[in-house]
Amino acid sequence: MDGENRNIYWHEHVVTAEDRWTTYGYKSCVIWFTGLSASGKSTIANALCKELHKLKVKSYILDGDNIRHGLNKDLGFSPHDRTENIRRIGEVANLFVDAGLIVMTAFISPFREDRNNARKLLKGGKFIEVFVKCPIQECSRRDPKGIYKKAIAGEIKEFTGISSPYEEPQLPEIILETDRMTLEECTEYLLNYLIENEYINCSKLTDRLVK
Amino acid sequence: MDGENRNIYWHEHVVTAEDRWTTYGYKSCVIWFTGLSASGKSTIANALCKELHKLKVKSYILDGDNIRHGLNKDLGFSPHDRTENIRRIGEVANLFVDAGLIVMTAFISPFREDRNNARKLLKGGKFIEVFVKCPIQECSRRDPKGIYKKAIAGEIKEFTGISSPYEEPQLPEIILETDRMTLEECTEYLLNYLIENEYINCSKLTDRLVK
Numbered sequence: 001m002d003g004e005n006r007n008i009y010w011h012e013h014v015v016t017a018e019d020r021w022t023t024y025g026y027k028s029c030v031i032w033f034t035g036l037s038a039s040g041k042s043t044i045a046n047a048l049c050k051e052l053h054k055l056k057v058k059s060y061i062l063d064g065d066n067i068r069h070g071l072n073k074d075l076g077f078s079p080h081d082r083t084e085n086i087r088r089i090g091e092v093a094n095l096f097v098d099a100g101l102i103v104m105t106a107f108i109s110p111f112r113e114d115r116n117n118a119r120k121l122l123k124g125g126k127f128i129e130v131f132v133k134c135p136i137q138e139c140s141r142r143d144p145k146g147i148y149k150k151a152i153a154g155e156i157k158e159f160t161g162i163s164s165p166y167e168e169p170q171l172p173e174i175i176l177e178t179d180r181m182t183l184e185e186c187t188e189y190l191l192n193y194l195i196e197n198e199y200i201n202c203s204k205l206t207d208r209l210v211k
Numbered sequence: 212m213d214g215e216n217r218n219i220y221w222h223e224h225v226v227t228a229e230d231r232w233t234t235y236g237y238k239s240c241v242i243w244f245t246g247l248s249a250s251g252k253s254t255i256a257n258a259l260c261k262e263l264h265k266l267k268v269k270s271y272i273l274d275g276d277n278i279r280h281g282l283n284k285d286l287g288f289s290p291h292d293r294t295e296n297i298r299r300i301g302e303v304a305n306l307f308v309d310a311g312l313i314v315m316t317a318f319i320s321p322f323r324e325d326r327n328n329a330r331k332l333l334k335g336g337k338f339i340e341v342f343v344k345c346p347i348q349e350c351s352r353r354d355p356k357g358i359y360k361k362a363i364a365g366e367i368k369e370f371t372g373i374s375s376p377y378e379e380p381q382l383p384e385i386i387l388e389t390d391r392m393t394l395e396e397c398t399e400y401l402l403n404y405l406i407e408n409e410y411i412n413c414s415k416l417t418d419r420l421v422k
Contacts, residue, residue, distance in 0.1 A: 015257075015260050015261055015264045015270075019264065023264070023267065046226075049226050050226055053226045053230065053234070056234065058269060058310070058311065059226075060306070060309070060310035060311075062306070066306060066309065070302040070305060070306070070332075071299060071302040071303060071306070074295075084285075088282060088299075091281040091282040092282060092303055092306065094281060095271070095273070095277060095281070095282070095303065095307075096307075096310070098271070098277065099269070099271035099307070099312065100269065100271075101310065121281075
């Protein structure tokens with residue numbers, strides 16, 4: 001290795017995650033949504049983000065829109081690149097958690113090993129895996145971007161659920177069945193999970209609701 | 212390209228940067244520190260982070276500690292990898308700005324082109340370049356990690372300022388001369404800059420100082 005950066009030492013930042021927790025009244029974590037295309041990952045993430053914003057809980061969503069056009073625009077869709085895509089997302093989520101935010105990731109993330117690598121990074125209850133479960137028939141019926149149609153016509157290779165596998169989570173923290181639950185039910189379920197598991201402390205937050 | 216992710220559309224998140232600004236009373240931006248090793252980048256960034264935390268302004272530092280061990284651990288120190296290192300840092304900084312934080316980056320970032328690429332990403336006054344200026348004689352005298360000693364002995368190749376160039380910023384927003392200014396002076400200067408340029412709105416913040 002060349003260059004001065006080889007001399008890297010871990011040290012605690014002056015403002016720690018602990019400081020942020022004490023000050024802001026909520027604990028940072030990543031809510032990792034996984035599921036087929038059109039299962040509802042981004043929609044639920046955005047609805048939850050809105051609710052958290054009302055409570056002044058800082059949150060952020062990492063999704064294809066802001067990741068594939070930016071940080072990961074050098075990556076394609078080969079198996080190596082897909083794994084690298086999820087690896088980087090896990091690392092960025094880890095930075096956001098360190099910064100004290102509740103960060104949501106909304107990617108298909110079809111492979112168990114890739115998701116588990118992210119889980120390993122985010123130890124101590126900081127990784128909440130949410131399986132957004134929806135039968136592929138329902139997803140392809142919704143098909144908001146018309147991509148299932150293309151995939152079924154063979155115009156898209158390695159399409160998750162059709163020509164490429166989706167590995168269901170074995171022990172996700174949460175399962176949301178979006179063919180049976182409304183968006184409001186999903187959002188409420190997640191919010192209750194965060195409160196019951198003490199990620200957010202409502203008694204600390206109620207006096208500073210966003211008007 | 213294969214895979215469903217090719218169908219990516221830009222869309223506004225439900226909670227916008229504007230919403231966050233209205234709610235939190237400060238504007239997100241990146242404060243991009245650049246300068247030789249041991250010039251004081253991380254020290255100043257940490258001091259400023261502490262002051263911002265007191266004002267409940269959420270900030271975060273990206274530095275070698277959290278980037279080179281994680282997101283960029285696949286990168287070495289070749290010219291390509293150094294450029295890719297800074298590219299990814301710019302992209303991650305951009306995500307943090309989008310999330311509403313004041314993010315600081317503390318990397319030597321010796322090449323003008325790499326820094327300017329980050330600047331291009333962060334348009335509209337979101338990029339504040341801070342040249343942490345310190346003569347190399349003073350940096351190598353400080354030498355907290357003993358790496359100047361190694362570099363001068365030829366044990367480290369391509370060491371910025373010794374065997375690899377440092378391209379000074381031509382029009383940085385701020386220059387801090389750390390051989391002439393104290394840490395307190397540097398921190399105060401930055402804080403005043405953020406107030407005067409309306410990144411932080413003190414009248415909105417004074418009622419919620421961290422006890």
